[in-house]
Amino acid sequence: MQKLAALTLAALLAFSPAIAQEKVWHHGGSLIGEPKYPAGFEKFDYVNPDAPVGGVVRLSSMGGFDTFNPILPQGEPADGIGLVFETLTTPSLDENSTQYGNLAEAFSYPDDFSSVTFRMNPRAKWADGEPVTAEDVVWTFNKVIALNPSQANYFANVTKAEVTAPGEVTFTFDKGGNRELPNIMGQLIVLPQHWWEGAGPDGKPRDISKPGLEPPLGSGPYKLAAFSPGTSVTYERDPNYWGLKEPFNIGQNNFQTVKYEYFLDTTAEFEGFKGDEFDWWDENLALRWQGGYDFPAVTEGKVIKELFENAYRGSGILVGFVPNLRKPLFQNEALREAMLYAFDFEELDKLRFFGQYDRINSFFYGTEFASSGLPQGEELEILNSVKDLVPASVFTTEYKNPVNGDTTKLRQSLRTANEILTKAGYTLNGNQLVDPNGQPVTFEILLNGPTIEPIAAAFQTNLKRLGINATIRSVDSPQYIERAQNRDYDMIYTGWVQSLSPGNEQRDFWGSASAAQNDSRNYGGISDKGVDALIDKIVFADDRETLIAATRALDRVLLAHHYVTPTYTLRKSRIARWDRFSHPETLPEFSIGFPTVWWYDEAKAAKTGAAKN
CATH class of the missing domain: 3.10.105.10 (Dipeptide-binding Protein; Domain 3)
Structure with missing residues (x-):
């Protein structure tokens, strides 16, 4: 023990006191001006701190899922899995490119942006009660860049992640000048090293390099409660969530249950919405928005249509x-x-x-x-x-x-x-355009379902007039994702x-x-x-x-x-919803905030009718 203490003291002395004194800790950071909310803020302005908690919100998704592992390039993670996991920092929905502390309570970076250090929130806990540590962050980062080539490219300027002091993790960059990189590192999802290196229900060691459907351990406001592979997934609010009373969570995550139902094509999905199989529909067809809402629930006022600009103001x-x-x-x-x-x-x-x-x-x-x-x-x-x-x-x-x-x-x-085309050496062989090498210009337009078929068909017709033979193939979402x-x-x-x-x-x-x-x-x-x-x-x-x-x-x-x-x-969201919810009088500037800051309204639900499932 004396030898260990001596080594620890030596390690601490190795850090320059002058550098430590110069470190400035930030509770939040913005790439556009200064953060709106000061240190010690009580809540975000756009929430209702007295929002009732309870009820269910049912959402939809296309395709299916085959994993709850959120970091792999292969497989389809379940929708909503972000409710289970958290990141080092969290965004404000009424600011743009601005982050505040979450799993990390503060962060620091030098003037040249050559590194960033996060100081972990001592209150942050995994759902099993274990603390979220700086070691978890380092382990997660190393696994992400080892297993996911796209993320390795995204983090290409990060040379290493290391624990540099108790409860502190530092990311070092290959060069300075990247003002965004500290913010980017705050968006890193953090996974529990002790859980992933432990044994699963079958007694065998878990393997983070493979997809899987074991309900994961997270630190977020919800736990995975039930699922049917590829068909539905249900999350339940965790009453012991560590961040329940943190300022960045006040008035948020108000639904007791969040459920996703999966569909294979948008036509069936919209029919599911009309049949009250889920609550929220983000319309992507002008034709349907114009004339496809003549079903009884709309005329009776049970389904509301509304346009929102919020989400497009910041993107x-x-x-x-x-x-x-x-x-x-x-x-x-x-x-x-x-x-x-x-x-x-x-x-x-x-x-x-x-x-x-x-x-x-x-x-x-x-x-x-x-x-x-x-x-x-x-x-x-x-x-x-x-x-x-x-x-x-x-x-x-x-x-x-x-x-x-x-x-x-x-x-x-x-x-x-x-x-x-002529100037570039293309010629017509009858009605068929051929390239400079004499090869016919023909190709397939792959679509994710039938929604865009009429648009592609109009494009196809005009291409044909140029001698270009374009075919159209619409496939279901799982096949489209695989081919893409x-x-x-x-x-x-x-x-x-x-x-x-x-x-x-x-x-x-x-x-x-x-x-x-x-x-x-x-x-x-x-x-x-x-x-x-x-x-x-x-x-x-x-x-x-x-x-x-x-x-x-x-x-x-x-x-x-x-x-x-x-x-x-269209720079607006066309939203139809079953009238069972309420939201703060003023929604956040850059987001509809659904379902995060909305809540289940018992009075409205009584008039509309309780959800069928």
Whole structure:
């Protein structure tokens, strides 16, 4: 014992007292200005601290699930599993890119952002009563980067995680200047090392490298209560949850039971909603929102329709048809550009969208990061610094979508597409377009269910006029997910949500390293040195102005390469719900807050009728 004490003392003396004194601890941090809530705040402004606790909320999901292990690239984790686990920090829903202490009560980083240290919350406990430790954090981080290539890429600038003092964990970075990285590390999900290294119900050691359906041990507000593999999963509020009275949890997690029901296609899912099999429906079809809510529960006032802007105030979006550049066919940029002219948004808007949508013209649509006009100022300087790696057109030509909507305009757009293809060496063999190598231009558009079929069919018709033979295949959600993960597609319809603080996730979206990783969100297989260089300028931007300029430059280059045929979006959530719930008078600025800050309203439920299951 004396030898151990001497070693411990020596280790403590090895740390410089001057460094320890200089450490500044933060209760919260923001990438945009200062945190709204001061140290010692009592609650978030958008919650009802007196919200009743109880009742059930039933949600839906597409596909199925086969694991409760949240960190693996393979398998489909159950929806809601985040209710069981927690992260080092937690976001505020009325601020953007802002985090407050959770499992860690405070964090500290040097002026050059070369590391971050988290001081664990001494009150934080696992559901079995064991403390959440700094050792748990280090163990989790090491497992995540060892088992998940996408996450290893995301954390590429982190050289090590280590316990640097009792109850403190430090992440060291390979270089300074990444202002977002301390916030990113706070988003790390933390798992219990003692549970995962223990034995399961069968007496055999658990294996975190494999998916599984043993209900996991977590530190969160809910426990997994019941499940039917791939069909439903139910969570129950934990009355002994350690964070019940923590300021960041007051007035939240008010439902006693949270249940997810799974469906294989959206048509059956919507019928399930109409039949009161679950409570909340986020509508994604303009046609159905316009005329599909004539069932009795709506006319009787039991189902409410409402538009919410909240979730879109703090994010941008890109949605569209994404060609797989891993296929030789789509490596020709001229073909990708020509396809843009075959998408007739204006005609679809008249016939199917009822004027509800806007056309997307940026990879960061809806944010200040969207490029426009020609590059100027710092954005131009950044583009000039990578001039040899980016298309020359970004300096001279503003990106613009074609405007169609009538026969004359569409004919002109298709003529432009033909000119692009002809110049690139494409020719017609009868009615079939062939590439410069004489190969027919034909591909399959893979869809996740039938929702987008009419949109894809309109696109298909115009492609056919160019001699391009595109087929459409709609599959159920499990098959779509499997094929998407295996990159087994020619083209898919998908999208990306962008935060108001772009950073490391851009590598996962468009970076060369992620192109070869099946679990990344680089669905198109983009691998381009100019894109990589601009992503680095985003990641290491030293102030907000540079971040905006670098992101606009990246947007401009991504658009110039025509990696996506952008389609449309609605900057509001179309929500239908069974009228059994209430929410604070003022919802958070950047989120609907459902179900987190809502609650079960007994009086409303009595009028609407109790949930059927």
